[in-house]
Amino acid sequence: MAWLVLKDGKAYEGEAFGFWKDSEPVTGEVVFNTSMCGYQEMITDLSYSGQILTFTHPQMGNYGWHNEESEAGKVLIKGVAVKELSEGEGSFHADRSMEEFCLNNKIPGIKDIDTRALTRHIRRNGTISGVLVAELEQGIKFWQEHSEQDIQPDRHWVYQTTVSEEYEIHGEGPLLAVLDMGIKRNILRCLQKRGFRLHVFPASASWEEILNVNPQGLVLSNGPGDPDGIPEIARNVGNLIPKLPVLGICMGHQIMAMAAGASTYKLPFGHRGGNHPVQDLATGKVTMTSQNHGYAVREESLEGTGFKVKYVNLNDGTVEGLIHEKYPIITVQYHPEAAPGPEENSGIFDCFAEFVSGKGINRHA
Template sequence: MVREAKLALEDGTLLRGEGFGFETVKSGEVVFATGMTGYVEALTDPSYKGQILMLTYPLQGNYGISSRWYQSDGIKAEGLIVREECKKPSHHMAEKTLSDFLEEYEIPGISGVDTRALTIKIREKGTMKGALATEDIEDDELIRLAIEQPDIRELDLVDKVSVKEPKVLHEEYNDRIAIIDCGTKNNIIKALLEREVSVALLPYNTSPDKILEYDPDAILVSNGPGDPTRVKEAIETVKRLSERLPIFGICFGQQIIALAFNAKIYKMKFGHRGANQPVKNLETGEVAITSQNHGFAVDPKSIDEKSIKITHLNLNDGTVEGIQHRELPIMAVQYHPEAGPGPHDTYKIFDKFVEIMREY
């Protein structure tokens, strides 16, 4: 039997489709991602917490779900919007269907939506608050939920995805990076372990003194959801440890580092989400196609050029994609070098992280 689903937007738009996944009502910021594959990695990416994810590629679920592709311990997005849901996937590693996956984590999905038209709408008007229902609810009530929910800038989302207790992986390795966990993707941890670097995964609000107790050789500030200006503990940690240890940042982590050096952050109109963002390295001239997931960015006009230099730019819109301190061993990138999903063009950035750490 076909189950009706509805998506309401804060401007009063109401879209109808076929429901799949869990029967519930969820609200969040409606965003789009442009990757042709990678729906498992995207749904489990902690940076999507607080957001209803729309995938622009029309067919989703066709190769099923494997836990090997998870980027966290489960789905973090609030809901899923697709043009067409594949009910009979085909892949030798598939463990379940997309609908079963959503149901397992109590997440609603809607298919049969004109995702091309909705993507154009978001590109023109910007990301919008929305509410997705796969159970009975009055249209007016669903629209009200979309309108009255808090703006994503008013939510403390990092606390919902960061580890609650420290975890140390591969203590036997000689080098160790302490990750300030704002919503770390599994591929980041894997990239470090592949280079025989021990990882201390620490809650985002771990004090600088406590971090030093783990005797790290460097610090990495991870990706994460929401507005970085709300994560004052991580900003303060970078300030206090900036002259003690090498510090690296990925995505949200770049914004945290920029804020620690008095730069400003702004909310983008619709952000960068997908696996096809061209980024230019200003030092080498090299252009790489990158995986990205962010709705906030560093304001280049606010950067103190005496201490911080811009190292990478986005070739689509000129946004800041990389920064580096002129004297201290501190660097960050806005894109995701670990991919998951996406191209591996920039995977070697982890080699640079490790080289800086070992030379320090």
């Protein structure tokens, strides 16, 4: 028996799986993803650090676990919630089962809960913190004794997900600096496929350190948490706006907007799934996108920043991408690398490659 107890007192009963340590409470922000598959990529996506991820699709684990599809070398998700967990490896090519991966990587899970009811509750009331416990009374008591602030990490999640030391990935093409704020492996793969040589920096790297390697472009990666919690990174990136072509993805998009003077805000329950329609305002083209974020750029704050909205979410009208009116900088809130999700947005990497080569818009020193 296991329980997911939300901060507002709502509780959901289920059965424990994965790693549970001596009935120790596990807390996290409870979010949901509507994708039908891709549980491996989601669980290993560092953007879910500190969160308890609910899968709305009723069955998970049915094709096992393939090591090569993990999006990071470490896992910082706090827990997972599923309706039905498939047993076994589910595929001749699988390395293990989803349950075995959770057990080996100390991820607590809860299954056989009403994930539809949980999702509806989040959609009606907004994202909320929860605690995974063995007994209902334990969860109720926990929230009587703890506040939201009590469960916040001492360090921003970005500094827990980023690499500890810079490193280089060889390639035959131009050198790109990559600011790792919890980067997904498929972003690196997409850049490698286009021939780039990559110099990956920790999130704390200074703009001087980045310029010292003489890159021909800069990539700002995805990452977890509230962008307002890391203003020092935005200030740092601001020094690079006139100096390099830049591609920002997810958290990188938000950081670039903040670097130019814009602001962000928290969405009621975030965008997490593989079927979010986004429109390119320049062409009118609509594509389906993969998304995983709980914050967005405030459109009205863009005035005077030099950025204009390029992409917009057709579900709620939120900003999904920016382009600079003077410098070769493009950012997207969604995930063009997918993993998981639709792959029809990978052209963003080609657009950025043109910026780096000087073919996209005028280069500025």
